[in-house]
Amino acid sequence: MARVRNAPTMADVAREAGVALGTVSRVVNGQPVGAEFKARVDAAIQKLGYRYNSSGRVLRTDRTNTVALIIPNTINPYFALLVHHVNMALEKRDYKMLLCFTEYDRSREAEFIRMAEQNRVDGVIALTYNPDLVIPEDIPFVTIDRFFSVSVPCVAADNFGGGALAARKLKELGCRSAAFLRIGSTLTNEPSKRKDGFVSACVETGLPFEVMALEDGQPLSEFERFLTAHYHDGRLDFDGLFIGTDSLAWQVIRMLRKLNLRVPEDVQVIGFDGIRMFGDQELTVSTIVQPVQEIAETCVHTVLSKHLSNVPSLICLPVHYEYGGTTREEKGEIRHV
Amino acid sequence: MARVRNAPTMADVAREAGVALGTVSRVVNGQPVGAEFKARVDAAIQKLGYRYNSSGRVLRTDRTNTVALIIPNTINPYFALLVHHVNMALEKRDYKMLLCFTEYDRSREAEFIRMAEQNRVDGVIALTYNPDLVIPEDIPFVTIDRFFSVSVPCVAADNFGGGALAARKLKELGCRSAAFLRIGSTLTNEPSKRKDGFVSACVETGLPFEVMALEDGQPLSEFERFLTAHYHDGRLDFDGLFIGTDSLAWQVIRMLRKLNLRVPEDVQVIGFDGIRMFGDQELTVSTIVQPVQEIAETCVHTVLSKHLSNVPSLICLPVHYEYGGTTREEKGEIRHV
DNA sequence: TTGTATGCGTTATCAG
DNA sequence: CTGATAACGCATACAA
Numbered sequence: 001m002a003r004v005r006n007a008p009t010m011a012d013v014a015r016e017a018g019v020a021l022g023t024v025s026r027v028v029n030g031q032p033v034g035a036e037f038k039a040r041v042d043a044a045i046q047k048l049g050y051r052y053n054s055s056g057r058v059l060r061t062d063r064t065n066t067v068a069l070i071i072p073n074t075i076n077p078y079f080a081l082l083v084h085h086v087n088m089a090l091e092k093r094d095y096k097m098l099l100c101f102t103e104y105d106r107s108r109e110a111e112f113i114r115m116a117e118q119n120r121v122d123g124v125i126a127l128t129y130n131p132d133l134v135i136p137e138d139i140p141f142v143t144i145d146r147f148f149s150v151s152v153p154c155v156a157a158d159n160f161g162g163g164a165l166a167a168r169k170l171k172e173l174g175c176r177s178a179a180f181l182r183i184g185s186t187l188t189n190e191p192s193k194r195k196d197g198f199v200s201a202c203v204e205t206g207l208p209f210e211v212m213a214l215e216d217g218q219p220l221s222e223f224e225r226f227l228t229a230h231y232h233d234g235r236l237d238f239d240g241l242f243i244g245t246d247s248l249a250w251q252v253i254r255m256l257r258k259l260n261l262r263v264p265e266d267v268q269v270i271g272f273d274g275i276r277m278f279g280d281q282e283l284t285v286s287t288i289v290q291p292v293q294e295i296a297e298t299c300v301h302t303v304l305s306k307h308l309s310n311v312p313s314l315i316c317l318p319v320h321y322e323y324g325g326t327t328r329e330e331k332g333e334i335r336h337v
Numbered sequence: 338m339a340r341v342r343n344a345p346t347m348a349d350v351a352r353e354a355g356v357a358l359g360t361v362s363r364v365v366n367g368q369p370v371g372a373e374f375k376a377r378v379d380a381a382i383q384k385l386g387y388r389y390n391s392s393g394r395v396l397r398t399d400r401t402n403t404v405a406l407i408i409p410n411t412i413n414p415y416f417a418l419l420v421h422h423v424n425m426a427l428e429k430r431d432y433k434m435l436l437c438f439t440e441y442d443r444s445r446e447a448e449f450i451r452m453a454e455q456n457r458v459d460g461v462i463a464l465t466y467n468p469d470l471v472i473p474e475d476i477p478f479v480t481i482d483r484f485f486s487v488s489v490p491c492v493a494a495d496n497f498g499g500g501a502l503a504a505r506k507l508k509e510l511g512c513r514s515a516a517f518l519r520i521g522s523t524l525t526n527e528p529s530k531r532k533d534g535f536v537s538a539c540v541e542t543g544l545p546f547e548v549m550a551l552e553d554g555q556p557l558s559e560f561e562r563f564l565t566a567h568y569h570d571g572r573l574d575f576d577g578l579f580i581g582t583d584s585l586a587w588q589v590i591r592m593l594r595k596l597n598l599r600v601p602e603d604v605q606v607i608g609f610d611g612i613r614m615f616g617d618q619e620l621t622v623s624t625i626v627q628p629v630q631e632i633a634e635t636c637v638h639t640v641l642s643k644h645l646s647n648v649p650s651l652i653c654l655p656v657h658y659e660y661g662g663t664t665r666e667e668k669g670e671i672r673h674v
Numbered sequence: 675t676t677g678t679a680t681g682c683g684t685t686a687t688c689a690g
Numbered sequence: 691c692t693g694a695t696a697a698c699g700c701a702t703a704c705a706a
Contacts, residue, residue, distance in 0.1 A: 007475075009682090009683055009684085010683065010684070011683080011684095019692080019693085020692060020693040020694065021683095021684085021685095021693085021694080021695090022685085022686080022687095022692070022693065022694075022695090023691090023692060023693075025683095025684065025685065025686090026691095026692090028684095029685085032691075033691075033692085034691060034692080037691085037692075051451075051454055051455060052455050052683095052684095053455065053457060053682095053683055053684080054455050054456050054457070054683095054684090055392065055395045055396045055399070055401070055456075055457055055682085055683070055684085056396055056682075056683030056684030056685080056698090057683080057684050057685070058392045058395065058396075058684090058698095059392045059393060059395075059396045059682085059683080059684070059685095059697095059698050059699065059700085060683080060684050060685045060686080060697080060698050061684085061685065061686095061698085062392070062698075062699095064392070073421055074411055074417045074418075074420050074421045074424075075417060075418060075421050075616035075617060076615065076616050076617075077414065077417070077615060077616060080411045080412060080414070080417040080616075081411075081412060083411050083420075083436075084410055084411045084412050084438065087411075087436060087438055088438065091438075096435055096456070097435075097436055098433055098434075098435070099420075099424060099434055099436050101421065101424055101425065101428075114388075117388055118388060118389050118390065118391050119391050119392075119433070120390060120391070120392055138344070246615070247615040247618070250614060250615060250618065251618065275615065277587060277621070278413065278414060278583070278584040278587060278612065278621075279412035279413050279414060279417075280412060280413075281584070281587065281588065284614070284615075346698090346699055346700085347699065347700065348699080348700095356676080356677085357676060357677040357678070358677085358678085358679095358699095358700085358701095359676070359677065359678075359679095359700095359701080359702080360675090360676060360677075361700095362700065362701060362702085363675095363676090363701095365700095366701085369675075370675075370676085371675060371676080374675085374676075389700095390698095390699060390700080391699095391700090392698085392699070392700085393682090393698075393699030393700030393701080394699080394700055394701070395682095395700090396681095396682050396683065396684085396698085396699080396700075397681080397682050397699080397700050397701050397702085398682085398700085398701070399682075
């Protein structure tokens with residue numbers, strides 16, 4: 001069969017330069033070649049307008065310099081941030097990213113893993129929810145926020161520490177009674193530990209607390225019912241809320257406003273993630289900030305390391321608290337919610 | 338050289354099934370094969386755990402089933418949305434996406450085009466800012482928001498119409514005097530027409546207006562100076578603002594609040610893009626909504642069409658206005674800013 | 675319909 | 691250091 005596109009190949013360059021094919025390959029790959037030869041090859045490349053074609057190398061070496069990132073979507077700003085930093089970390093190492101959006105669909109999660117194998121990616125980084133997901137053995141695999149087994153490295157923020165930090169912060173800011181609200185309690189993953197850390201620190205500091213967790217299917221209005229049930233004579237039973245994500249925190253704040261409760265005067269709110277308005281402006285709420293860039297960097301570093309067996313199976317990266325207008329702080333910044 | 342990974346190949350399957358290599362290929366690709374043969378091949382595939390390897394096909398056919406998307410980043414929610422819909426549109430057609438973040442860096446824009454060629458992508462969709470960008474001839478290329486030449490299809494929202502719609506809406510909502518604020522006026526692209534449409538409709542409806550455009554390098558505080566200069570005795574000269582993007586609108590609203598101006602009571606604000614809180618909650622401001630999904634779908638459809646010459650060189654897709662709390666509307670929704 | 679054989683562009687081995 | 695040549699896995703033209 002003839003060439004599909006008629007772009008010049010290394011063979012054409014070799015012929016033009018009057019050298020062997022292998023010599024062209026060495027020049028292109030920066031391996032040692034005599035100056036005279038190199039000059040002739042470079043000239044031929046110029047003259048023919050030769051463009052390197054990676055598909056030959058892929059077939060020969062079975063390395064694509066590509067890593068698949070499996071993630072629900074990029075509409076959620078936390079995922080969008082993750083995608084961004086993973087891609088940057090990959091690019092720094094001359095790797096490309098094959099992006100797969102699952103939309104939380106379990107069958108899609110599994111299908112993308114198959115697809116990644118077919119395309120001979122050099123590794124997979126996955127943030128998934130399918131409880132029965134089978135992790136392939138023959139390909140470097142790193143998960144985010146979810147621990148499968150000691151043979152599959154998992155990278156996550158220090159969710160337990162973050163939950164504890166939120167509780168201690170509320171206590172420190174004068175809260176007398178707190179509640180933790182979260183959604184999606186079906187699957188046990190690393191973020192589930194936010195609750196454990198919160199509870200642990202509440203107990204430790206003597207801060208009374210309640211926990212309200214919604215199953216995945218339940219409507220958000222359940223939170224409204226919960227809050228209303230704890231609302232008497234214009235006051236809420238809690239003066240501090242720790243909420244599983246910034247996104248949910250934002251929605252809960254709207255509910256509080258409906259009850260004529262002021263944030264942070266009547267109720268202080270701390271979220272989790274560190275989402276900023278339009279990606280780069282102010283925080284949406286006071287929050288526990290995930291080290292997204294470090295998470296991405298660690299995932300990439302890990303998935304590309306030669307000896308996965310030397311890698312810890314769970315890597316928790318430190319979080320920090322940041323003021324975002326929904327807690328009472330000395331720093332007199334403008335409230336924006 | 339021996340196999341790199343020792344995964345079974347079509348040859349192994351053929352041997353196992355006692356058929357020819359070509360027959361395996363036909364089975365795998367769903368071409369007509371005798372039932373008996375097909376059964377034997379399927380059984381062999383099962384038995385050996387054969388996984389299709391796309392790298393052979395790529396080399397053979399020079400088609401990767403991959404399209405490169407070149408875009409500044411995914412932190413900006415508008416870009417994040419675009420990435421999402423482009424990927425979904427590609428996936429629907431069994432194409433993969435090679436994502437390239439330029440971070441607005443001109444040299445990176447050019448470099449990614451080179452990289453895309455090397456990797457033999459089947460097409461490129463690009464949202465770029467480099468005024469001197471050279472579009473390759475030998476690869477299907479579609480741009481977003483920026484017109485290069487009649488031979489390079491450009492997909493965009495109806496920016497002119499959107500600007501006009503904003504002006505008419507402000508007029509309709511009772512505005513007496515309006516201003517248009519935008520940033521980044523160096524490069525002339527499709528979004529530049531937002532101003533033209535706005536001006537045109539202001540003139541048409543007799544709405545007095547001013548335009549304030551910031552060059553790319555200038556600090557945002559210039560807008561604050563502009564507003565302050567038009568602020569007398571607790572009143573702003575304008576009771577309506579149309580702002581180039583939702584992101585900028587959000588920042589301007591913060592400036593207005595510093596001047597103790599209420600939105601929308603004192604000043605109504607309309608943005609552009611249609612960005613939602615956390616990607617899926619309420620709009621951040623009243624705005625002209627871009628049809629992002631249609632833009633993505635059109636880009637993909639266009640870049641993959643066989644006969645690019647039959648394609649219009651500029652495709653403008655309709656926008657619409659949507660209430661987001663920063664205009665005065667009958668719909669009494671809770672203000673959230 | 676099925677088998678055979680060639681080549682896609684590159685890398686890597688081996689001999690000169 | 692350079693040249694010649696054999697794979698890599700698959701698709702397809704051609705022969706049977």
